[in-house]
Amino acid sequence: MDETAALAEFRAETRAWLEANCPEEMRQPVRSDSDICWGGRRFVFSSPAQKLWLERMATRGWTVPEWPRAYGGGGLSKEEARVLAQEMRRIRARPPLSSFGIWMLGPALLRYGSEAQKAEHLPKIARGEIRWCQGYSEPGAGSDLASLRTSAVLEGDHFIVNGQKVWTSYADRADWIFCLVRTEPDAPKHLGISFLLFDMESPGVSTAPIRLISGSSPFCQTFFDNVRVPRANLVGERGRGWEIAKYLLTHEREMIGGMDSGAAEGRDGLAQVAKRALGLGEDGRLPDSMLRTDVIRQEIDSWAFALTMERVKDEAKAGQGVGALSSMLKYYGTELNKRRMELMMSLQGTEGLLWEGEDREGDLARAWLRSRANSIEGGTSEVQLNIIAKTMLRLPAA
Amino acid sequence: MALVLTDDERMIRDSAEGFFAEHAPVAELRRLRDSRDPHGFDRALWARMAEMGFAGVAIPEAHGGAGLGMVAAGLIQEAIGRNLSLTPFLSTSILSATLLAKGGTAEQKAALLPRIAAAEIVVALAADEAPRHAPAHIGTRAHASGNGFRLTGTKPFVLDGHVADRLIVAARTSGADSEPAGITLFLVDPKAEGVRVERRSLVDSRNAARVTLEGVQVDGADVLGAVGEGFALLEAALDAGRACLAAEMLGVADRSFALTTEYLRTREQFGRPIGSFQALQHRAAHLFCELELAKSVTLKALRALDEGDSRSAIFASLAKAKVGEVARLATNEAVQMHGGIGMTDDADIGFYMKRARAAAETFGDSAFHGDRIACLMRY
Ligand SMILES: Cc1cc2nc3c(=O)[nH]c(=O)nc-3n(C[C@H](O)[C@H](O)[C@H](O)COP(=O)(O)OP(=O)(O)OC[C@H]3O[C@@H](n4cnc5c(N)ncnc54)[C@H](O)[C@@H]3O)c2cc1C
Numbered sequence: 001m002d003e004t005a006a007l008a009e010f011r012a013e014t015r016a017w018l019e020a021n022c023p024e025e026m027r028q029p030v031r032s033d034s035d036i037c038w039g040g041r042r043f044v045f046s047s048p049a050q051k052l053w054l055e056r057m058a059t060r061g062w063t064v065p066e067w068p069r070a071y072g073g074g075g076l077s078k079e080e081a082r083v084l085a086q087e088m089r090r091i092r093a094r095p096p097l098s099s100f101g102i103w104m105l106g107p108a109l110l111r112y113g114s115e116a117q118k119a120e121h122l123p124k125i126a127r128g129e130i131r132w133c134q135g136y137s138e139p140g141a142g143s144d145l146a147s148l149r150t151s152a153v154l155e156g157d158h159f160i161v162n163g164q165k166v167w168t169s170y171a172d173r174a175d176w177i178f179c180l181v182r183t184e185p186d187a188p189k190h191l192g193i194s195f196l197l198f199d200m201e202s203p204g205v206s207t208a209p210i211r212l213i214s215g216s217s218p219f220c221q222t223f224f225d226n227v228r229v230p231r232a233n234l235v236g237e238r239g240r241g242w243e244i245a246k247y248l249l250t251h252e253r254e255m256i257g258g259m260d261s262g263a264a265e266g267r268d269g270l271a272q273v274a275k276r277a278l279g280l281g282e283d284g285r286l287p288d289s290m291l292r293t294d295v296i297r298q299e300i301d302s303w304a305f306a307l308t309m310e311r312v313k314d315e316a317k318a319g320q321g322v323g324a325l326s327s328m329l330k331y332y333g334t335e336l337n338k339r340r341m342e343l344m345m346s347l348q349g350t351e352g353l354l355w356e357g358e359d360r361e362g363d364l365a366r367a368w369l370r371s372r373a374n375s376i377e378g379g380t381s382e383v384q385l386n387i388i389a390k391t392m393l394r395l396p397a398a
Numbered sequence: 399m400a401l402v403l404t405d406d407e408r409m410i411r412d413s414a415e416g417f418f419a420e421h422a423p424v425a426e427l428r429r430l431r432d433s434r435d436p437h438g439f440d441r442a443l444w445a446r447m448a449e450m451g452f453a454g455v456a457i458p459e460a461h462g463g464a465g466l467g468m469v470a471a472g473l474i475q476e477a478i479g480r481n482l483s484l485t486p487f488l489s490t491s492i493l494s495a496t497l498l499a500k501g502g503t504a505e506q507k508a509a510l511l512p513r514i515a516a517a518e519i520v521v522a523l524a525a526d527e528a529p530r531h532a533p534a535h536i537g538t539r540a541h542a543s544g545n546g547f548r549l550t551g552t553k554p555f556v557l558d559g560h561v562a563d564r565l566i567v568a569a570r571t572s573g574a575d576s577e578p579a580g581i582t583l584f585l586v587d588p589k590a591e592g593v594r595v596e597r598r599s600l601v602d603s604r605n606a607a608r609v610t611l612e613g614v615q616v617d618g619a620d621v622l623g624a625v626g627e628g629f630a631l632l633e634a635a636l637d638a639g640r641a642c643l644a645a646e647m648l649g650v651a652d653r654s655f656a657l658t659t660e661y662l663r664t665r666e667q668f669g670r671p672i673g674s675f676q677a678l679q680h681r682a683a684h685l686f687c688e689l690e691l692a693k694s695v696t697l698k699a700l701r702a703l704d705e706g707d708s709r710s711a712i713f714a715s716l717a718k719a720k721v722g723e724v725a726r727l728a729t730n731e732a733v734q735m736h737g738g739i740g741m742t743d744d745a746d747i748g749f750y751m752k753r754a755r756a757a758a759e760t761f762g763d764s765a766f767h768g769d770r771i772a773c774l775m776r777y
Pocket residue numbers: 133134135136137138141142143144166167168169170219373376377378379380381382383386
């Protein structure tokens with residue numbers, strides 16, 4: 001490859017550093033939620049290695065490699081960040097920290113936040129000190145998010161927030177919330193929304209977990225009863241929160257869509273799993289020919305999708321991007337991931353049905369069930385197709 | 399290298415698109431078909447393609463070509479797909495030129511490559527024998543005779559066979575009928591004794607012929623590459639052809655999609671544009687995503703060939719498999735969304751569906767290439 005000398009040097013240093021600093025335990029595949037480091041005030045590390053790995057990476061700013069150093073980031077260029085990601089994949093290092101702050105709020109604050117808001121919140125996200133949740137959906141506002149009704153009324157230096165959110169992932173474990181509220185009840189629906197940040201320990205905030213088909217309860221109903229939020233916690237202008245909300249969603253969608261993208265390199269591919277599960281026939285092919293065909297089709301599409309992620313990034317870097325592709329990545333990536341999980345279940349046959357037991361039995365079935373949400377969370381597949389039809393294809397409104 | 403076109407490549411793409419849109423648009427395909435043109439393509443266009451540097455785009459500069467490689471060739475073939483232009487570009491400038499450049503002796507290269515770059519000759523590849531692509535399946539035999547060989551066998555589907563000035567024939571000098579080892583490539587003059595060439599008419603109005611060889615005498619100097627070791631050379635050329643066919647199908651799919659979304663915006667039923675119906679919007683939006691994937695695999699396959707990537711065979715198959723499916727979906731949806739108009743010969747859209755089908759069948763469809771990918775990755 002035509003890597004510059006500087007980048008090659010960065011690669012060598014990074015490789016050596018990762019080898020020396022990534023604990024062995026943190027090179028094992030992530031098998032369930034407890035393997036993920038979410039950070040936050042009340043986070044309980046599942047092992048000393050998980051804690052050490054976070055601390056070491058945070059010290060280098062590599063939990064958020066491309067954020068500016070001033071806000072706890074690594075200050076890396078896109079090329080360097082890509083090298084870091086490749087080198088981490090090479091040793092199968094787990095992400096040191098996963099969080100809504102990194103994926104969603106951070107990018108939105110970097111673009112729309114005030115200097116004080118950036119200085120206050122970004123370093124805490126980078127170090128995993130504060131865990132955020134997303135207060136968007138409401139019982140009456142899912143796909144039609146802009147019809148949300150949670151209200152915020154300004155009284156002196158505070159907004160008084162009242163209303164209810166739903167499907168708030170990890171609301172019961174999060175420290176702070178970024179929340180869409182209606183500040184201008186009489187304005188057209190997209191123009192009356194504001195983007196607020198507040199502490200989940202504020203008086204008047206309460207949560208009630210919802211149990212999912214996977215058996216776990218990662219999300220909640222969240223209630224606000226006269227919650228007082230300092231005016232300074234408004235991001236951007238009053239009534240202009242929809243733009244920020246949408247910008248944040250593009251990041252969320254790319255993140256969710258990217259979950260299938262490790263297919264080509266590094267990740268333990270579906271074909272590998274299939275080989276282990278089925279063995280090979282005398283002709284060197286998987287013995288179950290219909291299942292083999294499904295695996296091949298899946299691998300072709302996964303690979304094509306991974307190359308598309310690569311191309312979209314390269315085009316953006318070269319200034320040739322066609323813009324709003326996040327809906328495409330979200331739609332296609334999540335549909336692919338669901339298909340992959342269906343195949344993973346098929347490959348394991350009845351063993352895939354196990355629910356509880358030793359040695360993490362049930363992980364696969366839970367992961368399969370969890371994957372069904374991919375095409376719902378962050379805006380459903382149907383909504384993404386609507387957006388593509390409107391913005392990319394310029395088809396007339398329904 | 400980044401998965402993005404360079405400025406130079408973008409210029410090639412634009413000039414190719416402009417060229418074929420002007421000189422060989424769909425109307426020209428219609429004219430050649432309706433007049434039952436005996437050549438099935440326009441030699442004047444072929445000559446112009448030499449002036450543009452297209453005919454020799456992938457031929458090294460030392461042999462009179464432009465030496466621009468496969469990405470450039472793919473961009474030309476994509477424009478050919480977009481305009482459904484009839485040219486011998488694939489058979490001559492890609493397949494034959496690759497075989498000669500990679501396997502030819504100095505004399506063979508000097509004799510043929512500059513003439514291809516100048517569009518003076520058409521050279522066709524006579525390899526496949528089975529209706530479903532099986533490149534190692536060669537039953538045509540080459541028996542040693544005098545200082546050369548005698549060839550006997552039938553090639554039922556030779557692209558541009560009836561207009562070819564020279565044939566490259568794959569024949570078996572040893573081994574069983576479907577073994578990769580024992581295949582040898584020969585340069586054959588179609589006017590030689592014992593060669594019979596019959597044009598066959600195809601659904602997509604492209605040129606193909608059945609070539610029958612009955613004891614055709616060739617001499618040792620006509621062997622292309624090493625005796626018995628032609629398969630690797632053949633596969634290298636086929637991979638170039640497959641990647642370029644993927645590019646062509648991308649052009650076919652992309653244009654038929656553009657025609658369709660335009661139709662969705664303008665055709666009205668129930669008092670509104672049919673493009674406002676969500677059932678159609680979602681299918682169109684899905685297709686948009688599939689086309690994005692098609693673009694990525696095509697560029698990757700072409701780049702991998704230029705870079706000598708050790709996985710270039712896999713990427714060629716990936717592109718041929720994926721884009722074949724996308725082009726089928728795009729053109730089938732196009733006909734459906736045009737309603738009755740889509741079924742008429744007057745509308746261009748049917749031509750796109752015909753070409754997508756033919757291009758997908760040529761040198762391996764998705765089933766063939768899916769299996770090939772899996773075998774190359776050992777599952
Ligand atoms: C695992 C998970 C985690 C989540 N985490 C969060 C979170 O942290 N914070 C948060 O705010 N929200 C979260 N959500 C909520 C998520 O964003 C919503 O569920 C989603 O936007 C869909 O809204 P809804 O559930 O009300 O479904 P609805 O909008 O009622 O949709 C029901 C069905 O109708 C379809 N539909 C709706 N409108 C249209 C249309 N115009 N055209 C065609 N079809 C349509 C939908 O596609 C869907 O199939 C989460 C959801 C899940 C599953």
